[in-house]
Amino acid sequence: MGACAAVVTVGAHAAAGGVIPLGGRLVASMLVCAIVGALLSAVPLEGRRGRILGVVGALTVAQSLGHLTLMASAPHHHGDTLGVTPMMAAAHLAAAVVLGVAITTVEYLYVVCESVLCWLRLFAMRALRPAARMLALTTNVVVAQSVPRCSGLGMRAPPRRAALAS
Template sequence: MSTPKARARWMRGGLVGVCSTVMTALAHTVPGAGLPSGSGLAVVLLVCGTVGAAVSRITLEDRRARLSVVAAALGVAQALGHIVLWLGGGHHHSAAPLGLTPAMTAAHLGAAVVLGAAIVAVEYLYVVCASVLQWLRLFATSGVRPPVRKSRRATKVVVAQRIWVASGLGMRAPPVRCATA
């Protein structure tokens, strides 16, 4: 059985994977290179999804540590996606190593921190809402149920069963009219 915290961790991993893929793809369009497609997009999805799956396995109780891990994972996923697109060609902004300028690096880091804070907040709110709903369900289902009404008249349903007629197991005596001799 999964707990709300476990489901929130899975949601955190999914959000890290999706957000890092979207940020990487959108950052690819800024210099005019266009959205990645084909194998480049497939590899970016694979890399970012793998980072998201790895983040979903980490159990952290402290929100600050969770924020730093999620922001670092978003940054790593973006960097790996950027490297994949750079190696695939068509992602050359400048002569800087790997095509990363200081402005682009700052934009990626800022986006990672802001989205990391949003993902950590969503994870926390999911756990709170799930636990509140579990408590409400306990109170909603444990209410006093009205007594079951019993019918006042007794009914006796007599139905002729076809099995006695068709099976030959019914009465074997001759009819009353034939029995008088």
């Protein structure tokens, strides 16, 4: 918003008969607009109407401060006290409204596209999943067997000598 406000400030200023700033005046105007844009990003704006009014208001403030910065660095004479003719005020206000509506519309469309892409990702990820492979597992079956039937697998007694010696 700050960069757009700086561009529109200079454009509306030049379109209404003002001088196109160069060098330090341009940088100062851009910094003022960037600061207003940074302050706007900290304000929570709820609802579509609130966002539009907040962005248009911030753009109006940014352009006003940008215009004052341009006047302070190199004053120009338009016949009014603040150097603002009705034509320049109308150009700045129209630029703020058009740009504010464009910014909020793009933000809204971004949210819509993000939502659609999230839903599409759910279906696309399901189709891309590879088929599960069945692994052949070998297991050793351990079963208790009867001692009389399998003489070698039963419990082992102590040797005879050890049993007799005791």
